[in-house]
Amino acid sequence: MSPELTQFFKSAPTPELAKQLLGCRIRYETPAGELSGFIVETEAYVGPKDAAAHAFAGRRTHRNEALYGEPGTIYMFQSRQYVLLNFITQAAEVPEGILIRGVQPENGLDLMYQNRAVKGPSLTNGPGKLTQAFGMTLALNQKGLNEDALSLELPAAAYPKQIATSARIGVPNKGEWTDAPLRYFVAGNPYVSKITKKTIDTETLGWRVDPAERN
């Protein structure tokens, strides 16, 4: 893994890193060609204290071992018939990470459609949908970003006009952790999961037109 990438993934608290990932490009090399897209939705999972995290109360098994790896490690786990993509943050042995929940496709739309024959934003507007469209599998688990078929480009290639925050999806009955505002997304982007149609920004999909124009 590159020193830059390792450094990035321990350079700030995990929720802050989850925000910084919005607009970053991911690339996935396959025998059939290259797939790429922009991250538009993330969720932070903040270790043993987080009742929604796989590492809650220090849980450590063969399935979640990747959580304890170096910053920039890929953590893939299976939920039903889908596989979910996470990037590990903080120093080794600190089991925090970021779930990638939405990606706006860039290159390789035809290949994505072969993997997941669904029209419109539901091609990649959920954590299980995007991994299916990209053709990612559990084989990526515990690999390092930019060392294998999956890479992340830093810094961001696109800039959100506005970052919205909410509670994480699918975390019931976990008290304060159910309500903790640890989900981040590009406001108005149609590839965000569970977005309502009226809030979609049809002009720029929630991106700044002029990248130089920052807050």
Add this chain to the structure above:
DNA sequence: AGTCCGATCGGCT
């Protein structure tokens, strides 16, 4: 009457 949209619920490997 018809369409669209959002919310909810049950089934599924």
Add this chain to the structure above:
DNA sequence: GCCGATCGGACTG
């Protein structure tokens, strides 16, 4: 997590 079925409400003409 995702999907399809279902229900109701808002809007249209």
